[in-house]
Amino acid sequence: MKIGLIGSAGVAQTLGRKLVELGHDVVLGTRDPKNLDEKKTMAGSLREWLEAVQHKAKVATFQAAAAHGDILVNATHGQSSLAALELAGADKVGAKVLIDAANELDFSQGMPPAVLAAHDRCLAEDIQRAFPNLKVVKAFNMVAAPVMVDPKSLGGGDHSFLICGNDAGAKAQVTDLLKSFGWSDIIDLGDISAARGLEAYLALWIRLWGKLQTPMLNIKIVR
């Protein structure tokens, strides 16, 4: 599958590496693709990443990544996502699936960060509204990057993965991808407004991270 990653920090690099391992055709989009040596948040440089994936993927502009992918992934910081998707020309790529993995975390007032998802709006809804051509599926935002691509590394994989979005076909495609990553308990919470719940959960997640002193955690929905 052709996959275009919008973003170049830890989440993009981790997802990208896993997707390359699974044989997908990946383009990682970054603001300045000529600057391969800058160290990225929670990850190394893109030059190191290209070496890690044995140059089986490309680093390009946001726009080239968005044009390349049949499935796109928003792996930017939530507060930059709309601007990055505009730079990517996401309004001009047609009816593509966009996996929104981002969270809006405001670190400006110190730790723990404020989670900006609210009772009447969230990032995934804002993206769906700004880019009605895209089929937005919220996914991946509830776990740290190493857990996203290796659920079995935590509790033997016995925990849950929540998704939502307006398009059933898009959610089916994302579900297939998740299964190929090793996820089994994938729960579809409905339309994109359910992303308010997925994003609001971060307010609990950051406290759990603080308490457990590791982001290697997730929830199992017991029912």
Add this chain to the structure above:
Amino acid sequence: MKIGLIGSAGVAQTLGRKLVELGHDVVLGTRDPKNLDEKKTMAGSLREWLEAVQHKAKVATFQAAAAHGDILVNATHGQSSLAALELAGADKVGAKVLIDAANELDFSQGMPPAVLAAHDRCLAEDIQRAFPNLKVVKAFNMVAAPVMVDPKSLGGGDHSFLICGNDAGAKAQVTDLLKSFGWSDIIDLGDISAARGLEAYLALWIRLWGKLQTPMLNIKIVR
């Protein structure tokens, strides 16, 4: 133990019944204790409740319940909690433990309700600020009443219970109470500001309820 319940709907009645079963001395406080026949939200009337507990507990005013308990429980609707605690004279009862089990859910715009906890405030913090004499411990707000008092009824009890609050001694007392209810994985998330996480989680919980078509659900923190 002497326990004063502030509130008379499903959560108060369910917790009260369990506490009576465990031998505690319970007073359930309600706005109008003479009106025993009104059907309460998610529960029967207080006359039925008194019969169910074989009259081993009392129904009284908010104020009498607050004066009675060594431990108090806020089991009101979140949007009425501050007013109820004022009516209860909670500012005049000294340094008592208050378990805050409430959530601020706004049903005025239809279903699902809006969760009013935000990145910069939540109910438990408002209560702690308004009643600095109380030792507020957030607990019980993340599960439906039947799960609160019978964790083993769900997934064999293999799920988690989160608490927070500023006073270590108060949290130890609440933890003992929780263990007597059958809870084992009790996680203390820190000071009362962590209640923003416990309350924000409701935005996810209400979506899970909608999806699973039952409130008999909880999360296990897998780490």
